[in-house]
Amino acid sequence: MTRLAFDGVPKVVIDSRELERIGPSFTIETLRDLQSENSDAQLHLIMGADQFAAFGQWHEWRAIVELAIICIAARADFDGASGSFDDYPTQKHRFLTIPMPAMNVSATHIRGLVAHGNTLDNDAPAALDAGVAKSVARYISHHRLYL
Numbered sequence: 001m002t003r004l005a006f007d008g009v010p011k012v013v014i015d016s017r018e019l020e021r022i023g024p025s026f027t028i029e030t031l032r033d034l035q036s037e038n039s040d041a042q043l044h045l046i047m048g049a050d051q052f053a054a055f056g057q058w059h060e061w062r063a064i065v066e067l068a069i070i071c072i073a074a075r076a077d078f079d080g081a082s083g084s085f086d087d088y089p090t091q092k093h094r095f096l097t098i099p100m101p102a103m104n105v106s107a108t109h110i111r112g113l114v115a116h117g118n119t120l121d122n123d124a125p126a127a128l129d130a131g132v133a134k135s136v137a138r139y140i141s142h143h144r145l146y147l
Contacts, residue, residue, distance in 0.1 A: 004135040028060040031067045043068040046098070048106060065091045074102035114146040 006012045017033060018025040031043055045068040047055070052072045055061055064070070072095065110132060114120060120137035132140070140146065 001136045005133045026059040028063050044071050046071045065094045070095045071098050073098045111146040
């Protein structure tokens with residue numbers, strides 16, 4: 001679905017290493033791989049505010065903060081009460097808020113729409129509200145995902 005969503009977008013590279021791993025795949029493993037392949041690069045990890053709220057529970061979150069600047073995008077339907085930079089007092093400088101309008105799109109929202117019988121593969125209001133690329137919506141429908 002990522003390949004479909006970013007098809008034709010310049011300078012985007014889809015990396016499938018997490019899908020190819022056997023067993024659980026953790027963000028820290030991917031960051032370590034990327035850093036070893038690009039030793040001079042400063043890595044940035046982008047996540048929604050909803051994921052940031054649970055970041056302190058992630059596998060090896062302290063190591064993640066050491067390897068990457070954590071960039072948080074606001075979510076329109078998330079108040080952020082469960083997570084703040086104050087939860088990480090010694091690492092505050094490693095967190096950034098992305099200055100952009102709050103988005104109301106999330107994978108959880110999309111899965112919920114489909115699970116409740118909404119279709120995403122046409123011009124129905126649910127499809128437009130979900131913010132799903134038409135090619136991705138068709139894939140979800142064709143493969144009967146999230147039902």
